[in-house]
Every structure is written in C-alpha cells, then in structure tokens.
Amino acid sequence: MIFDKIKQFLISPKTTIVLILIVLIACVTGFFVPQITDKSPSFFELWKERSPYIFRIVDRLQLDRVYTSCWFLCLVVLIIASLGYSLYIQVKRIVKQGTKNRTQNSELRDQITDNDRDRIRTVFKKWRYHEHISANNKQQLVFLRNSIGKWGGIIFHLGLFLIIISAIFVLCFQKRGFVQLIEGDLFDGKENNLLVKNHGVFAGEFSAGFKTFLSAFRHNYWEGGDVKLLESEIIIVKDKKEVKKNLRINNPVSVNGVNIYQSNDYGYTLSFVLKKPSKKEIISHFNLDRAANMHEPAIGTTDFPETDYIFKMIFLPDINNKSFYLKNPILYLTALKSGNVVFDGLIIPGNSIKIKEDILYFSGVRYWSGLIFVENPGMSIAYIGFAIALLGTVVIFIFPYSEITVARDSLSNISINGITKKYHALFNEELAEIKKQLNNERGRINE
Amino acid sequence: MADILSLKSEVIFHWIAVGFYIMSTVAFAYSVSFKKHNALKHGVFFTLTGLIPHSIALGIRWNIAGHGPYMAKYEVLSSNAWMVILMFLLIGWNIPKIRSAGVVVVPLCFLMMTIGLFTNPEIRKLSPSLSGIWLVIHILFNKLAVGAILISLGASVLYLIKKGRARGEFFDKLPSLEVLDEYSYKFIGFGFIFWSITVVAGSIWANQAWGRYWGWDPIETWSLITWLLYGLYLHLRYFFKWQGSKSAWMLIVCFVFSVITIFIIPFIIESLHSQYFM
Numbered sequence: 269m270i271f272d273k274i275k276q277f278l279i280s281p282k283t284t285i286v287l288i289l290i291v292l293i294a295c296v297t298g299f300f301v302p303q304i305t306d307k308s309p310s311f312f313e314l315w316k317e318r319s320p321y322i323f324r325i326v327d328r329l330q331l332d333r334v335y336t337s338c339w340f341l342c343l344v345v346l347i348i349a350s351l352g353y354s355l356y357i358q359v360k361r362i363v364k365q366g367t368k369n370r371t372q373n374s375e376l377r378d379q380i381t382d383n384d385r386d387r388i389r390t391v392f393k394k395w396r397y398h399e400h401i402s403a404n405n406k407q408q409l410v411f412l413r414n415s416i417g418k419w420g421g422i423i424f425h426l427g428l429f430l431i432i433i434s435a436i437f438v439l440c441f442q443k444r445g446f447v448q449l450i451e452g453d454l455f456d457g458k459e460n461n462l463l464v465k466n467h468g469v470f471a472g473e474f475s476a477g478f479k480t481f482l483s484a485f486r487h488n489y490w491e492g493g494d495v496k497l498l499e500s501e502i503i504i505v506k507d508k509k510e511v512k513k514n515l516r517i518n519n520p521v522s523v524n525g526v527n528i529y530q531s532n533d534y535g536y537t538l539s540f541v542l543k544k545p546s547k548k549e550i551i552s553h554f555n556l557d558r559a560a561n562m563h564e565p566a567i568g569t570t571d572f573p574e575t576d577y578i579f580k581m582i583f584l585p586d587i588n589n590k591s592f593y594l595k596n597p598i599l600y601l602t603a604l605k606s607g608n609v610v611f612d613g614l615i616i617p618g619n620s621i622k623i624k625e626d627i628l629y630f631s632g633v634r635y636w637s638g639l640i641f642v643e644n645p646g647m648s649i650a651y652i653g654f655a656i657a658l659l660g661t662v663v664i665f666i667f668p669y670s671e672i673t674v675a676r677d678s679l680s681n682i683s684i685n686g687i688t689k690k691y692h693a694l695f696n697e698e699l700a701e702i703k704k705q706l707n708n709e710r711g712r713i714n715e
Numbered sequence: 716m717a718d719i720l721s722l723k724s725e726v727i728f729h730w731i732a733v734g735f736y737i738m739s740t741v742a743f744a745y746s747v748s749f750k751k752h753n754a755l756k757h758g759v760f761f762t763l764t765g766l767i768p769h770s771i772a773l774g775i776r777w778n779i780a781g782h783g784p785y786m787a788k789y790e791v792l793s794s795n796a797w798m799v800i801l802m803f804l805l806i807g808w809n810i811p812k813i814r815s816a817g818v819v820v821v822p823l824c825f826l827m828m829t830i831g832l833f834t835n836p837e838i839r840k841l842s843p844s845l846s847g848i849w850l851v852i853h854i855l856f857n858k859l860a861v862g863a864i865l866i867s868l869g870a871s872v873l874y875l876i877k878k879g880r881a882r883g884e885f886f887d888k889l890p891s892l893e894v895l896d897e898y899s900y901k902f903i904g905f906g907f908i909f910w911s912i913t914v915v916a917g918s919i920w921a922n923q924a925w926g927r928y929w930g931w932d933p934i935e936t937w938s939l940i941t942w943l944l945y946g947l948y949l950h951l952r953y954f955f956k957w958q959g960s961k962s963a964w965m966l967i968v969c970f971v972f973s974v975i976t977i978f979i980i981p982f983i984i985e986s987l988h989s990q991y992f993m
Binding site: 284496532650654661 | 891920927940943947
C-alpha cells in the first residue's frame, strides 16, 4: 500500500511541477544569497558580526552553500527517483502500446479494395506518412509519421537522468587540484604537492601516476594588453618514458584518465639564496602573480623560511618596456626583521645584497604556470547524457508522432481519424487537408 | 586608416538598417492597430530591405575584427537582432500566417540594435578561452534560441490581441486562436531545443577551458533558471493542459526571464561571461 503511494507520488505530474519549482527556487536562492564558494571567509565573519540573526538562519538552512546542502542533495535524489521510475513506466507503456492490436468495429466498415488502397497510399506518401503494415487489415489502413516521436520524452528524460547521475558522480568522486609549476621544475603528481584541492566527498587521495615537467611557458598579448595565448610546454614522465605535450587554454591534455588544463593564472618565480655567517645556505623561491595591467608591478609579501625576515616585493618583469615579458627584470625589496626595515632598495637577478650579517643572492627569475589536474570519472556519462537529452528534445519537438487510420464505412464513405502527440490544432488542419485530398481522389476511388 | 573608414561605414550601414526597421515597425504597428492586412507586406518588405545593410555592417565588422560578432554589447546585440530578423523572415516565408508576429519581433530587434549602437563600438580581441567549435555552437544556438523565443512571444501576443478584440477582417485573416497558440508552443519547442544546445555546448566548452562543466557562475545559474522555467511551461502545458491565455501569459513570464538571463545579468554582474559582454 505504502509502496503504491510512493510510486504514485514519484510519477505524479504534480510532483514533477513541484520538483521543478523547488529547483528553480534553489537556483534563485543560490544566486541571491552569497555562497561560500564565491566569497572569502572574512566576508562571512563580517556578515555574522553585522546581522547574526539572519546569518544564523542562512547557516542553519545551508543557504550559503545551496548546491552542496543536505536538502538540495535530497532533492536531487528525489529527482533521480522520480525520473527513473517515470522512465520505467513510460517505456512499459509504449512497449505495451506497440504490441496491442488495433481493434475496430467491423460491423460499420466495408472492405477497402486494393485499387483504393493504392490511391490512399499515394496521398499519405505526399504527407510523409508510412503504412503500419501490421495494423492494416481489409477494413482499415493505418499510417504513421515519426514513429520515433513516441520515444522523444523517454530519450530526453533518460539524457537528463544520466546528466544528473554524472553530476552526483562528480560531487562524490572528482579529484581536482591546482599546481603552480615553475619552469624547469617537476610535479610528482602527488596529493600533497597540490596547492589547492577540490575533491569529491568520497574521492580518495589524488595520484596522477605520472610526473609532469614544465620545460617552457609562453605568453602572448594583443595590442591593448589582453592575453592572446598562454601555453605550457610540458613533459610527461611515466615508466621512464618521456612524452612532450603542449598545453593551452581550451586545449587540455589527457594522460591516464587525468586531464591537465592550462589555467589563466601564471606569474614569476623569484629565487633567492640566503647565506648565513655560519655558511649555511637557505634557498627559497617566491611565486608572484602577474599584475592585472602591464604597467603595474607584481606584488607580494612573504616570510623567508628559517629566518625572521619578512620580504615585501615589488617586481617589474620589464623595466624598460613595461611588458609582461621577463626582459629587464628588477625587484624593489623591503626586508623587515622584527618590524624594522633592514633593507630597502632595488636588486636585479644575479646580484647580491647584504642584509644585516647575511648575504642575500637574487639567483634568478622564471615563470610559473598554473596547471589544473582533474580526474573525473563521471565526465563520459555527462557527455552521453548531453547527447541523449539533445536527441530527445529534437525528437519531441521536430518529430512529433502522428497516426491516422483510414476506413470505409457501410455507405462507402472514406473516414479518417488520427491521434498526435503534439500540435493538435496544426494536426487537425493537416487532417482536414488530407481529407480534402482523399475526397478529391474519391471520385477516382469510386470509379 | 582603412580600418577606421570601414568602421565608419559599418556604423552607417547599421543606422541605415535601423532606419528600415523603424519603417517596418511602423508598418506592422499600423497593420495591427488599423487592421490593415496589406500593411504586413510593407512591414516584411522593409524588414528584408533592412537586413541587407545590417548584414553588410556585420560583415565589415567581422572582417576588421577577425572574429565573429560576439564580443561586447555592440556586437552581441546587433548580431542577435540580425539572427532574429533572419529567422523571422525565413519562417514568415515558409509560414505566411506567422508574419503578423513581426509586430512584436521587429520592434524588439530594432530596440536591441539601437541599445547596442549606443554602446562602445570598440573592437575587442579574443581571450584564449574564447575559441573552439563548442564556443561557436554555444553562441550560434543562443542566438537561434533568442529568435525562436521572440517569434513565439509574437505568436502569444497576437493570440492575446486576437482574443481581446477578435472581430474584424484583419483578425479573421490571422490564424485561428488554437493555431496561434500552437505556433507559440511550437516555437517555444524550438527555443527549448536551442537553449538546451546552448547550455550543453557551453558546458562542454567550459569543461575544455577550465576542467569543469558546471560551476554555478551567475550566467550558468540564470540560464538553468530560464531552462527550468521553459521546462515548467512545457510540463504545465502537457500535464495540466495550460493552453490559450494561461499559456500565453506564462510564456511572457518566461520571456522576461530570458531577457534577464541574456541581456541583464551578463551586463551587471561579474562572471565568466563578463569579458564577453562588457
């Protein structure tokens, strides 16, 4: 009993409408309420401070993380159940219809002669109908158009079902990480060397199974300074074999089921060697993001490892031409120790400066390139779903199913009636036109 | 220098097209307001004539820019209007009964173009992510979706007008209320297909460019909202037999949401699509 009610609920049109409405409301909420994926933690801290009551409601209802909230996931599960079960019911219904014999009232109908049949067929052929041979008999002819149209709804919903399944897959098992790879450096493909991670709920540790070496990074600009090209020349090292690949935005590389994408992020790596009086050498590399504008410097502040120094860096890659290219690099460095400025001045690569009792050697500048590593087992399901859903929409709206039955009553009148899945008024107009054409043929039929 | 001259001529051609679309708008409005069926022919003629300088203007711009007209408001709005006009003329040629929908379609196109012409006409260069076949499909089908939705809106508005004051020779020559309602449904069907292809192609493009096919970016969210709304419309029509006036009004609501998605959100909110629209 309860199962029947659940089944009824899942395929009820009202359920469909309500589910669509709830997803709509969720999307609108996700748009208007700031989401944790878009804003910084400090934004939410401030919000909590300023309006604690509203913040508490938002937090309790998980409105600041709508698309990963428990209620949204429950909604998705409900959609899957509803879609899946209604798909099953629809398939069952169509298969049943296909095997059902068309019945007719033989008392009212005369037989259609072979001669008439040919003429009727000619008219229907003009309207792109084909004969349904198995439904034909001596008293009636059945013509069909776009038989596939019956399956349109099923095909579309199946595609949608697969897309949602793939989205769940992504949410659960996707592994995604960002790496700042320096020219001439190697990424070992391991989880702990990813700078930023965004893994699915049930995804294990990321392990690419290969190493990636950045041999060169190229960048190019339009006249106004907008980026024209970002390209990383990488070498994939796997099982002692090396394969060279070029990576560009919109042109990812796939290795072992792991896709590598060129990110929009790149910048400069400034390398230093700090020589202590004890002759100990500390080597450090600092990555600076490139500036938004080529007339502006790249800026960064960082601690120098194993020391008390704080470095404030203002870096220009090309002091002469003010471009993004590493042509005439120069660094304006402010070094602080315990809050006091211990060095403030310019330094170019290959030069050394004295900071208190230490020697700082600016060993060089290279590019770093942002690479995104993604392992996504659900992607192929998504693509199949996309293709099926699109095919379904095309079938629904461009190939609507129609069926026309032609019979002759006891007064020798040709009668036609039809059914269609879509556009009933237009179908009625078509039916009237076919009737007219059959009537024009009628004189010939009756001869 | 040659480019500047070409750009000037492109602007002139655009304004000539606007002139013809204004005349066309007047003709369509006259035909509906004064119930003069013959004026529809003039409306179609002016629209067709306007399309010629419009095409030349877009062709010149394409040639100078080195990419299709889909960067910044100026190009986006003009090329959308061009696609809608072209679709309207082709459909009107195939289904003459639908020509009267020009009373809605042409003024909206004229409006789109004019708004575009008052924005910065500077040619924008493509960023590396704006390339590839999926981008072309994404943009092309978005424009087709706009066209189908506008024609459907035209049919719905005609339905409401005809239902409101159903008498007169002009209205007798229009398709029956049922057929107008069905045309509106049919074109929404096309719009739904095109919108779906837009979303899907955009997702595949996003996956190629950034390694994810959905990121709840404001435009992505709003395109999903619009798609769901059309889905709601189609389900209400199918299951609850929402036809006639109810369906026409629902379609107008859907249209408003489409306008928000295509023309408002990208222009006011920072998103991945900003560089394309701003």
